[in-house]
Amino acid sequence: MTDDTTPMTDGGTDEEARTDGGPPATVPPDDETPTWSERKERSQGLAQLTYQYFERSRREDEDLRTESTYVERDVLGFPTWPHETIRNLAITSFFLGIMLLVASIMPGHFGDPANPGSTPAIILPDWYLYWSFGLLKLDPINPDLAVLGGNIVMSNELLGLIAHGAIFGVITLVPFLNKGNARRPVEEPGWAALGVAGVILAITLAVLAIQNFFPVPLELLFSLVFMLPVAGGVITYAVLKTMREGYMYDLNRRYYMLRPPK
Amino acid sequence: MSLKKQDDMDHNAWLKSQDLTAIETAFLTTLIWLDKRLRIVDYLELLETMYYRANLQMPKSHTEQYDLDNKFWYWYPLYSLGSLSIIAYLLAAVSGALLGFYYAPSTAGAAAQGDPTAAYDSMVMIMTDVQFGFMLRSIHRWSAQFMVAAVFLHMLRVYFTGAYKEPREVNWILGVVLIALTLLFGFSGYVLPWKQLSFWAAQIGVELALATPIIGEWAAQLLFGGFTLGQATLVRMYILHVFVLPFVVTALIAIHVGIVWVQGIAEPH
Numbered sequence: 001m002t003d004d005t006t007p008m009t010d011g012g013t014d015e016e017a018r019t020d021g022g023p024p025a026t027v028p029p030d031d032e033t034p035t036w037s038e039r040k041e042r043s044q045g046l047a048q049l050t051y052q053y054f055e056r057s058r059r060e061d062e063d064l065r066t067e068s069t070y071v072e073r074d075v076l077g078f079p080t081w082p083h084e085t086i087r088n089l090a091i092t093s094f095f096l097g098i099m100l101l102v103a104s105i106m107p108g109h110f111g112d113p114a115n116p117g118s119t120p121a122i123i124l125p126d127w128y129l130y131w132s133f134g135l136l137k138l139d140p141i142n143p144d145l146a147v148l149g150g151n152i153v154m155s156n157e158l159l160g161l162i163a164h165g166a167i168f169g170v171i172t173l174v175p176f177l178n179k180g181n182a183r184r185p186v187e188e189p190g191w192a193a194l195g196v197a198g199v200i201l202a203i204t205l206a207v208l209a210i211q212n213f214f215p216v217p218l219e220l221l222f223s224l225v226f227m228l229p230v231a232g233g234v235i236t237y238a239v240l241k242t243m244r245e246g247y248m249y250d251l252n253r254r255y256y257m258l259r260p261p262k
Numbered sequence: 263m264s265l266k267k268q269d270d271m272d273h274n275a276w277l278k279s280q281d282l283t284a285i286e287t288a289f290l291t292t293l294i295w296l297d298k299r300l301r302i303v304d305y306l307e308l309l310e311t312m313y314y315r316a317n318l319q320m321p322k323s324h325t326e327q328y329d330l331d332n333k334f335w336y337w338y339p340l341y342s343l344g345s346l347s348i349i350a351y352l353l354a355a356v357s358g359a360l361l362g363f364y365y366a367p368s369t370a371g372a373a374a375q376g377d378p379t380a381a382y383d384s385m386v387m388i389m390t391d392v393q394f395g396f397m398l399r400s401i402h403r404w405s406a407q408f409m410v411a412a413v414f415l416h417m418l419r420v421y422f423t424g425a426y427k428e429p430r431e432v433n434w435i436l437g438v439v440l441i442a443l444t445l446l447f448g449f450s451g452y453v454l455p456w457k458q459l460s461f462w463a464a465q466i467g468v469e470l471a472l473a474t475p476i477i478g479e480w481a482a483q484l485l486f487g488g489f490t491l492g493q494a495t496l497v498r499m500y501i502l503h504v505f506v507l508p509f510v511v512t513a514l515i516a517i518h519v520g521i522v523w524v525q526g527i528a529e530p531h
């Protein structure tokens with residue numbers, strides 16, 4: 001037992017009890033360690049910048065590691081065998097079973113052969129593309145210009161395509177617009193409301209695609225397609241805000257129970 | 263040191279020194295004989311280790327460990343949706359490979375407009391003549407639908423748990439590409455039987471492609487093999503569905519899951 005035993009986070013100092021096998025096995029960048037640029041002379045251009053960055057970032061890691069009082073220990077985890085394996089097997093067989101069951105009781109029907117000469121009354125893709133199909137029926141909001149004598153600026157197909165692009169674009173940008181480390185919807189009611197509105201919009205657009213099956217005037221249906229998502233978003237926002245107040249109330253109550261106001 | 267064979271462990275002498283019954287002697291002799299040849303001891307050791315592992319205490323659950331609100335576990339099943347997408351994808355791949363043995367991507371054979379084509383006939387053949395074929399097609403269709411549903415829901419779970427935030431932006435973008443390709447998978451598969459609905463769905467596809475500014479005609483040529491639908495369209499959808507997309511999507515899923523592996527699941531807090 002050496003004298004310079006550092007205390008461990010659990011309070012003990014017993015070297016035998018160290019579960020991490022001692023200090024980190026990585027070599028600190030002292031004088032004897034060749035730097036990235038020494039390993040291979042890279043003196044110009046992007047290669048040099050890359051290796052300069054690697055040096056910096058390794059330095060940063062090392063500094064963080066030396067400053068830290070954190071002692072690495074065995075991870076308290078969920079064992080792969082048998083817990084995780086059995087759980088996964090159970091989930092997998094359950095899900096496979098459901099799929100086979102559904103496939104056997106609802107085999108689906110098979111339509112007529114293709115006939116390029118006769119357009120069917122109802123053209124529909126599978127259900128998961130209904131929202132996309134709905135986006136092609138946006139012609140009532142296709143902008144027209146007085147200069148063009150009330151002619152539309154772009155074809156309805158192009159409008160639909162642009163709508164698709166906008167939706168995929170917004171979804172792609174989400175991680176760059178919403179930063180921070182909040183995870184729960186209550187922490188960010190606005191973003192949760194946006195999500196709920198998006199889900200409802202997907203559903204209402206799907207309904208728009210199969211409008212023929214709904215005995216609602218087209219005008220009303222079209223308004224609902226856009227009003228319902230907004231309504232859903234507002235309700236979500238209100239509910240989450242209220243929940244947040246509730247949490248704050250609980251916290252405050254506990255606080256004042258511990259420290260009653262004088 | 264001599265080269266003479268030494269018997270450090272004289273098992274036979276040990277056997278003799280014990281006071282054993284006939285059964286015990288027979289058992290031990292056999293065991294020693296087998297062990298000398300097959301190292302049974304090693305396997306017994308493995309079995310023993312497994313036995314002790316299997317009887318481990320359950321470790322602290324995630325919620326206990328991080329002292330989370332104890333209602334949080336409701337959400338945990340939703341974390342399996344990504345895996346469910348993969349399971350459904352695999353089932354679709356297996357059943358699809360089997361369907362591929364019988365399906366013919368050809369519009370030949372229609373004497374007049376509206377007559378069944380070879381593709382249509384091969385589907386009918388699968389459903390009526392092939393053993394288990396009706397079920398096979400049903401499995402393929404349903405696993406595809408389950409996959410799409412699971413992918414949609416997986417995306418929602420990632421969104422509502424804020425799991426896309428730094429450093430997981432790349433995986434989110436990969437996910438957007440994956441969901442688009444999954445939908446394309448569904449679309450191209452829908453065209454293959456060359457039913458009325460397949461044909462007219464593809465027709466809308468061509469019209470959309472043609473409506474794209476600048477690259478429209480080129481895109482229509484590339485994806486649909488022309489501006490009117492026919493044999494070329496069917497073959498292109500077929501190659502997309504059974505060759506291009508399987509490779510691309512499988513590779514992207516591998517990268518997607520590889521990144522999750524490296525970064526770890528975003529912890530709820």
Ligand code: HEM
Binds near residue numbers: 344436
């Ligand atoms: C073919 C489709 C997809 C497959 C097979 C797939 C598979 C997976 C798997 C197995 C995980 C591990 C965690 C979990 O299961 O929840 C995961 C995580 C993740 N997925 Fe997907 N995914 C797909 C599509 C998507 C989509 C559409 C998005 C979003 C646009 C997405 C974004 C993410 C992100 C950000 C993570 C990390 C989440 C975390 O760390 O908690 N994935 N994916």
